[in-house]
Amino acid sequence: MTIYNMAKIAEISNGRILDYRGGLYEVVEFQSISPGKGSAFCRTRMKHLETGKVLEVNFKDSDAFEVVTVQRKNMQYLYNDGSGLAFMDNKTYEQVSVPAAAVGNGVKFLKEGQEVVVVMDGERALSVSLPKKVTMKVAKAPDAVKGDSSGGNVTKDVELENGTIVKAPLFIKTGESIVVSTETGDYVERAK
Amino acid sequence: MAWKRLQNKQLQHNLIKRAQVLRGIRDFFDSDGFVEVMTPRMVRLAGQEPYLDPFVTNVTDAQNNSYEARLITSPEYSCKKLLAAGFEKIYDLGSCFRNREAFGGLHNLEFTMLEWYRADADYTTLMDDVDAFLTKFTQLSTSTLDVDSTSSVDCERVSMRELWRRYCDVDLDVLLERESLVRFVTERGIHFSEDDRYEDLFYRVFLKEIEPELIKPTLVYDYPAQMAALAKLKNDKYAERVELYIDGIEIANGFSELIDGEEQKKRLIEEQKLRGELGRDVFDIDEDFIDALSSMKPSAGIALGVDRLIMSLLGTKNIEDVIAFPAQYLFNNMDPGRLRDDNL
Numbered sequence: 001m002t003i004y005n006m007a008k009i010a011e012i013s014n015g016r017i018l019d020y021r022g023g024l025y026e027v028v029e030f031q032s033i034s035p036g037k038g039s040a041f042c043r044t045r046m047k048h049l050e051t052g053k054v055l056e057v058n059f060k061d062s063d064a065f066e067v068v069t070v071q072r073k074n075m076q077y078l079y080n081d082g083s084g085l086a087f088m089d090n091k092t093y094e095q096v097s098v099p100a101a102a103v104g105n106g107v108k109f110l111k112e113g114q115e116v117v118v119v120m121d122g123e124r125a126l127s128v129s130l131p132k133k134v135t136m137k138v139a140k141a142p143d144a145v146k147g148d149s150s151g152g153n154v155t156k157d158v159e160l161e162n163g164t165i166v167k168a169p170l171f172i173k174t175g176e177s178i179v180v181s182t183e184t185g186d187y188v189e190r191a192k
Numbered sequence: 193m194a195w196k197r198l199q200n201k202q203l204q205h206n207l208i209k210r211a212q213v214l215r216g217i218r219d220f221f222d223s224d225g226f227v228e229v230m231t232p233r234m235v236r237l238a239g240q241e242p243y244l245d246p247f248v249t250n251v252t253d254a255q256n257n258s259y260e261a262r263l264i265t266s267p268e269y270s271c272k273k274l275l276a277a278g279f280e281k282i283y284d285l286g287s288c289f290r291n292r293e294a295f296g297g298l299h300n301l302e303f304t305m306l307e308w309y310r311a312d313a314d315y316t317t318l319m320d321d322v323d324a325f326l327t328k329f330t331q332l333s334t335s336t337l338d339v340d341s342t343s344s345v346d347c348e349r350v351s352m353r354e355l356w357r358r359y360c361d362v363d364l365d366v367l368l369e370r371e372s373l374v375r376f377v378t379e380r381g382i383h384f385s386e387d388d389r390y391e392d393l394f395y396r397v398f399l400k401e402i403e404p405e406l407i408k409p410t411l412v413y414d415y416p417a418q419m420a421a422l423a424k425l426k427n428d429k430y431a432e433r434v435e436l437y438i439d440g441i442e443i444a445n446g447f448s449e450l451i452d453g454e455e456q457k458k459r460l461i462e463e464q465k466l467r468g469e470l471g472r473d474v475f476d477i478d479e480d481f482i483d484a485l486s487s488m489k490p491s492a493g494i495a496l497g498v499d500r501l502i503m504s505l506l507g508t509k510n511i512e513d514v515i516a517f518p519a520q521y522l523f524n525n526m527d528p529g530r531l532r533d534d535n536l
Contacts, residue, residue: 032294033399035442037421038391039243040293041399057383058399060392 005069009042010061017049017119017126019066020057024049024126026119032061049119049127052104070119070126077114085110087118087128098125106130108164109182130182135191137161137177144170155187194521206514210502213329217285217306217498220328226281226308231270233287237478238262239269241421242466245291248473262475263289266495268422269481271309272449275491276484283308285498295520296512298441300499302519303511309493314448315423315434318494319411322436322444323347326409329505347409347436355412359401368416368429373397390418406437422456423447436496438504446494453485 012018016027025046034040040061047054075087075096084097085107096118100107102125109130110116119126140159155167158178166180168187177191197203218228236259238246246262253259264270267284274282284307293299310317326345356364360380367373373393377384382396394416406412413434415423420431424447432448450456460477468474502514512518 031297033298034243034293035395035399035403037241037243037445038395038419041395043399058396059383060385060388060396063383063385 005067006064007067008061009044009059009063009065010040012065012067017068017070017121018046019068020046020055024068024121025055026127028054050099050102068121070121073118073120075116075118077110077112077116079112080110085128087116087125096120096123096125098128102126103128103130105185106182108185109134109136109160109162109180111136111162132183133179133181133188135177135179136164138168138172138174139163141168141172141174141176143173197521198516203513203516206502206506206508207516209506210514213498213502213505214285214304216328217283220325221281221283221308224281226283227279229271229274229279229282229284230286231267231274231284232264233289234261234263235270236261237269237476237481239265240460240463240467240477241265242463242470242472245472247289247291260475265290266305267307268493268495269478271307271493272488272491273481273484275309275311275489276487280311280489281309295524296510296518298500298511300511300515300519304498306496306498307493309449309491311489311491313492314490315413315432315446315492318434318446318492319347319349319413322411322494329501345409347411349411349413351414352412352416353414353430355402356397359405360397364416365429368418390416394419403437403442404440406440408438410437411435412437420450420459421447422450422459424450434494441500441504442497443500443504444494444496446492449488449491449493451485451488451490453482456485457482 007018012027014027014030017024018027025048027044027046029045031043032040033043042059042061043056044059045054045056073089075089078086078088078095080086080100081097084099085103086095086097088095098118103110106128114130114134117129119129137160138158139161142156142158144156154170156170157165158168158172159165160180166185166187168178172178172190179188179191180186181188221228234249234251244265246265249261249263251259251261266288267286271282271284284305286304287302288305289302290299291301293301295301308321310321323345326347330345353364356362356367362376367376370390370393373390374384377393377396380397382400384393384396388396411434413432414426414430415433417425417429417431420433423431423433426432434446435442436444450459457477460482464474464477499511499514503509503511506514508514512520
């Protein structure tokens with residue numbers, strides 16, 4: 001069940017979800033500033049739960065908002081049935097369907113069995129966060145051709161096991177596993 | 193154990209720089225004929241700034257008489273009493289205390305403040321002082337101030353009105369009333385709350401549109417009269433208040449000092465009333481301070497956050513990087529294993 005509480009911005013910590021102008025936002029960063037001799041403010045970065053869009057707003061310490069009490073559940077990705085993405089709670093086997101938009105960019109790095117954290121407002125799944133880095137198998141990597149790096153090209157496009165294309169160094173071969181950042185979508189390293 | 197944080201080589205390097213800066217500050221003022229005054233950290237009546245929370249304690253004498261006491265949020269009152277008594281160039285370097293502040297980031301409950309005052313001077317003299325002062329520290333710097341160490345620092349001097357014109361495309365002259373500022377903030381879609389005072393609305397705009405632009409050392413002068421604090425008015429619109437910004441962070445705040453005791457008392461009564469409305473500790477106005485003002489020559493004074501100065505010299509964004517024992521580690525008993533891995 002959704003529990004709304006009014007809370008002053010100064011009492012809200014990172015990770016809390018607040019209702020700002022009708023949208024639900026997760027607070028990702030705070031910086032407290034007291035300008036001159038005035039009242040205290042918080043520079044706040046917060047992420048819209050559904051669109052992933054990040055807003056920067058300066059709140060006065062006493063500004064109050066509805067804070068949504070949410071649950072965070074570890075779940076596993078099952079499949080995409082076109083209308084949404086299905087995830088399953090490993091403990092209860094309960095399944096939820098989440099619109100693809102709520103996963104944002106991370107959707108490109110989902111594969112069957114991928115462990116994620118689903119933010120739940122009661123029965124409703126609000127958003128899905130992937131680990132910052134995931135390991136994926138390379139399904140197709142063209143062989144590097146001598147001279148490829150001459151024009152400054154030190155990367156090539158490789159296809160991951162779920163069909164996503166990423167840029168990887170020339171030495172990566174089909175069948176290897178690589179680590180990819182789910183935030184930037186960039187290649188990080190060869191999996192150990 | 194929290195002490196192990198002190199083994200960090202980068203922190204040790206920063207603390208050595210810190211010591212050099214403190215020595216440099218004293219050299220700078222001593223060689224210019226300033227007198228270092230050591231004013232008390234614990235007093236009965238602290239500053240009335242409505243948004244600051246002085247630490248409250250009590251003092252008991254040998255006869256078991258008890259007195260209320262507070263830690264200073266600034267040495268301003270004591271310094272002005274010394275000016276009133278005839279000292280002409282003084283500085284105070286030491287800890288100040290503010291309760292209910294963030295642990296880390298730009299704040300620490302106990303921080304190091306430098307204040308200097310000159311008789312027969314106004315805020316333009318302070319701006320010259322700031323340039324000379326920053327020039328002195330360029331050699332120690334590794335960041336924004338790290339210009340050619342032989343050249344001098346000339347802060348950009350810009351009025352608050354010019355900044356609003358430059359970054360908000362509006363004449364501040366027409367936004368000197370709460371009502372017009374509410375309209376402006378609404379038009380720009382800036383979040384505000386109905387009970388915001390003029391100053392709150394002003395800072396909502398300033399923090400969003402202007403402060404992040406003040407990267408190079410900048411002296412911002414002439415604040416709206418509504419935000420005069422302890423400054424003398426320049427005219428009916430603006431007060432002779434100046435602030436120093438570096439890297440988008442406020443480093444210092446100075447005034448052509450108000451020496452009209454009656455006007456000062458009026459402002460303090462308003463602040464005291466606001467303290468009550470904001471649910472803060474309400475205490476008496478320091479009448480000794482009010483009385484001293486009438487004996488003060490026209491003077492100027494400025495308060496500079498030394499920790500923040502050192503942060504900008506070292507190019508760090510967290511005050512904990514320049515303090516050996518920050519509040520977090522004293523009161524939160526933080527395990528160094530949980531330290532941010534991006535910095536120290």
